[in-house]
Amino acid sequence: MNRFSLNQATTKHWPLEELVAGCVRAGVPAVGLWREEVAAYGLDKAAALVRDAGLAVSSLCRGGFFHEQDWYDDNRRAIDEAATLGTDTLVLVSGGLPGRSRDLDGARRHVADAIGALVPDARAAGVRLAIEALHPMFAADRCVVATLGQALAIAAPHPADAVGVVIDTYHLWWDDQVWRGIEEAGRQGRIASFQLADWITPLPAGVLLGRGLPGTGSIDMRRFATAVRNAGYQGWIEVEVFHEEVWARPGAEVLAEAYAGYRAAVR
Template identity: 50%
Template sequence: MSVHPRLSINQATIKHTTVAEALRVTADAGIGAIGLWREQVQDAGLAESARMLADWGLRYSTHCRGGWFTAVEGPDRRAAIDDNRRAIEETATLAAAGAPGSRAVLVLVVGGLPDGSRDLPGARQRVRDAVAELAPDAQAAGVTLALEPLHPMYASDRSVLSTLDQALDIAADFDPAVVGVTVDTFHLWWDPDVLAKIERAGREGRIATYQVCDWKTPLEADNLLSRHYPGDGMIDFGPMTRAVEAAGYTGDIEVELLNQAIWDTPPAEAVRRTIDGFARAVAPHLG
């Protein structure tokens, strides 16, 4: 199975790898791009991670992930904002070290309701406020903040943003180079208006990254880990992929799979299966 030139491995797919290992299995498989996770980058050291990325000659597709800033004002919120500032710097450093075509995109999972809170509108407003606070830092660093709407089943514990329109409505106050959105099939496939929303995202210049991942029921007992290789589940990747293409997105396409069985697979094998799934389910819909 040939490797599609726009395929990128998100390190979550090969979670139990160091940065060095993730870069090696990705490059060894003939894949041209990668998105790393902050924890592993911090374990390896940012400068060393950037050096290794440059040595392998891979493009950097996204940095995962910032966000988690729905807390009310106070020390926890300040810590979250500061941590996002560090994530912005990491993103800029890694994107600069990546091969030509690298993108300085920081994916933002915004967070759920604070403990004991039922105030969904308030949490959403605090997301907007956090983006406003971080936008100047992102702009200065040349980084795009990519708001990611997550599946509504995560609305209380992971993301009070559930739809692409919510993310676009927040992004609308900012330069598209500074605030964009993440389009992830797993989170959005059920939305009856998803194609129109992708079209809007393109028209407004907001698609910062496109991630492909399949949905299959029954879900895993831990629903966070229910993400599958493209083609293994119920998602028809054609319409969304063509819509993202038509919307003008030409960047790398990440596969980010949180799934215990995949994590239990040797990383090189998980990467090989990702290549196959992408070739079967996604690539035929790319121009």
């Protein structure tokens, strides 16, 4: 179990104290946290809770949303929160098209500029910016960075220990270029996070909450796990699933299934 991490979004309604206790009980060594949930519990209190339980924080979600007016201040806060929580990985969901814009190239340039502007803050805090490409179905409203290739291109001008990329099976599985991208990301030392979720159909309205636990859908998880391992990644492997039906179930039960999915992928 030593590289497994439960991303908090998988058990969204599991209160943080119960989640931490459940992870300790199950021998889970790490959790991925979300800013909203951490803020609701209290940042310093959350940091202490997790630290005192002996859990690592594999990542904090999310910075980014660079289409919003206050992106700079908000991302600086996110960097500080990551540092306070003791994680070196801030996942960036880069945001969609601003307003009624149709300028996708312009939005992507803005993301690159924004990340560049944040690098000094991130380095000073010892936090790495992890660019997450989201599935192209989110390109308009959540993330104009739609492929691993784009994420790598945006990361390229910066040192690998300052700006990395996220390999998330859910977002990347359809892309025939992803295997080459994972190799390249590994060569550059840029794999900052590896997240597992499965593709299940039909998608629900709004498509955000349509993910399956690893092993329940169309994605070849073992191929991803092997590719990421072969690329030299030795960090945490998070299970991060958003689904109302998963959220409605007891946290410990979901945790057990998430772990089983992880095991099947990495065995």
